[in-house]
Amino acid sequence: MRIGYYQFSPEFGRVEENTEKLADTLRSAKADLIVAPELATSGYLFTSVEELFGYAEPVPGPSTEKLTDAARESGCAMVFGMPELSGDTVYNSAVFVTPDGVEYVYRKIHLFNTEKLYFARGDRRLKVVDYKNARVGLLVCFDHMFPEAARTLALKGAEVICHPSNLVLPKLGQLTTRVRAVENKVYWILANRYGTERKKDKELTYTGKSQIISPDGAILASAEESRDELKIVEINPASARSKKIAFYNDLFKDRRTDIYEI
Numbered sequence: 455m456r457i458g459y460y461q462f463s464p465e466f467g468r469v470e471e472n473t474e475k476l477a478d479t480l481r482s483a484k485a486d487l488i489v490a491p492e493l494a495t496s497g498y499l500f501t502s503v504e505e506l507f508g509y510a511e512p513v514p515g516p517s518t519e520k521l522t523d524a525a526r527e528s529g530c531a532m533v534f535g536m537p538e539l540s541g542d543t544v545y546n547s548a549v550f551v552t553p554d555g556v557e558y559v560y561r562k563i564h565l566f567n568t569e570k571l572y573f574a575r576g577d578r579r580l581k582v583v584d585y586k587n588a589r590v591g592l593l594v595c596f597d598h599m600f601p602e603a604a605r606t607l608a609l610k611g612a613e614v615i616c617h618p619s620n621l622v623l624p625k626l627g628q629l630t631t632r633v634r635a636v637e638n639k640v641y642w643i644l645a646n647r648y649g650t651e652r653k654k655d656k657e658l659t660y661t662g663k664s665q666i667i668s669p670d671g672a673i674l675a676s677a678e679e680s681r682d683e684l685k686i687v688e689i690n691p692a693s694a695r696s697k698k699i700a701f702y703n704d705l706f707k708d709r710r711t712d713i714y715e716i
């Protein structure tokens with residue numbers, strides 16, 4: 455299976471242009487699955503709920519339709535972030551589009567900092583999606599700081615974690631995602647954005663350095679700090695199935711759920 459990340463710098467509020475960029479990437483990708491950043495259609499630095507509502511869209515909606523068409527043209531699927539409008543609520547969501555349409559929508563469960571002012575917290579259980587010969591789980595950015603999230607997906611059978619991100623704390627996400635891959639023996643696709651967004655007295659710089667990690671912690675691909683990059687690698691999802699790490703050790707079977715009080 456050929457998987458990859460698309461690192462770029464979405465332009466704030468330019469939903470059509472950002473989505474077109476995602477669609478162009480999808481059309482040109484010779485891959486099975488590409489992961490793009492968090493809030494890739496809209497940009498990140500919202501300063502009011504009204505502003506967020508201006509760029510949020512339902513799913514299915516114009517952006518997911520455009521990307522489904524692109525997926526159909528290329529035969530490649532994409533996981534990307536967008537503000538998802540559902541009734542009068544907006545979620546920070548990751549959408550999995552395939553040539554057959556929207557396969558799954560994950561609503562970020564751990565909101566970071568001021569996201570709590572604008573987005574609703576995802577309240578659906580974590581789910582693993584079967585796609586081609588892989589079992590795929592989705593998380594969004596700050597979820598990486600909660601090992602329970604990745605562990606839950608891995609225990610449910612995830613072999614590949616797709617992780618659209620807008621990381622701002624230098625080096626942290628690259629470190630934790632490598633650890634999450636090793637401690638769960640899964641592939642991990644961190645698709646981060648780069649660039650700086652400015653609004654009045656607010657400024658955020660995103661850290662780039664997207665990466666793909668193997669179940670044994672090898673860095674299969676890694677991006678630079680601040681440039682567009684589409685990187686694709688060949689993986690064998692079945693190699694994430696065994697959790698054995700020593701003759702007498704299995705990462706999942708050795709868990710002491712009789713002792714942990716969580």
Ligand code: ACM
Nearest residue numbers: 566595596620621
């Ligand atoms: C983040 O969750 N966007 C840091």
